[in-house]
Amino acid sequence: MIREATPDDIPVVLAMIRELAAYERVPQEARATEPQLKEALFGAHPAAFALIAEADGTPVGFALWFRNFSTWTGTHGVYLEDLYVRPEARGGGHGKALLAALAEICVARGYQRFEWSVLDWNEPSIGFYRSIGAEPMDEWTVYRLTGDALHELAAASPANAA
Structure with a gap:
């Protein structure tokens, strides 16, 4: 069973x-905290969303995602940040069910990309995908800016010039 996460799932x-x-x-x-996740998923302006995979009423996996946007298609898409199924539940179809539920969200909302x-x-995972x-x-190569480099670039912003 796949369902939307609730605050009790944090x-x-x-x-x-x-x-x-x-x-x-x-x-x-993995430095996230429960208050951070609660705000991100269930705050006034949710930044992300989560689905829970259950087996016999017990959570065995999750998918955490957020909307992205393509200037080329002019539509939103889904970016899957995390997909995880606990080892004891792997092979039971939970990962595929989570991905299928996200694909369904894309199709229902007119999103053209799921990445x-x-x-x-x-x-x-590569074989599964x-x-x-x-x-x-x-x-394409993913680039990431964090830590000191992120702060240094932020300090170079014209808004910080005085």
């Missing part, structure tokens, strides 16, 4: 985020 979503970070070999990177990133070494028809965007 602790289990955070636990699964930490499990995902450990799987991706960077447990120290996500995957680590190059994550062969099980290819099996459902997803294609890698080989011509």
Whole structure:
């Protein structure tokens, strides 16, 4: 069963985020807190959304996503930030069901893109994504600006010139 997350799901979503970070070999990177997730998912202006996969009433996976926008198509899309299914529930169709639910959101809302990133070494996920028809965007490289570099560039903003 796939359902929308509720505020009561925040602790289990955070636990699964930490499990995902450990799987991706960077447990120290999962620094989100319950109050942050509650605000992001259920605050006055939600920045993200989450779906929960359940087996026998127990959460076994989640998908956390947000809307993006394509200037080329003039439409929103879905960017899947995290997809995770607990190891004991893998192979039960929960990951595919979460992706299908997000695809359904895209189609129902007229969104023309559904995108996500995957680590190059994550062969099980890459194989799974290819099996459902997803294609890698080989011509694109993701860039990220964080930490000191982010702050240095922000300080160079014309708004900070005085």
